[in-house]
Amino acid sequence: MILHTRFQIELGAGRLDLAEPTVAQLVLDARERARRALKGISRSIIHWMPAPRKHATFANIFSYMANLPDWIELAVARFGEVDGPVAREDELR
16 A cells, blocks of 8 residues: 555656556556555454444554545546456455
8 A cells, every 4th residue: 555655646746657568557556456455444344343442443444544545536436437446346335
């Protein structure tokens, strides 16, 4: 997730060129890994919600998501969209 965030910062600053195939592939791989990590976090939320210390669960989950500022864009992207997941099973539901 941190690598994805770093790529987003570098892209925003104009220091990465997506026209170069290697860079484009690295950015795509980092985005897909971040999306899979979000999917794992969402499963963890479902698993940990019955826990007696819900505040600890939320603190843990949001500490992960703080490292991924664009997590909302990743979460709502759908298969077939421009920046969406490359496989349908990688969608967050």
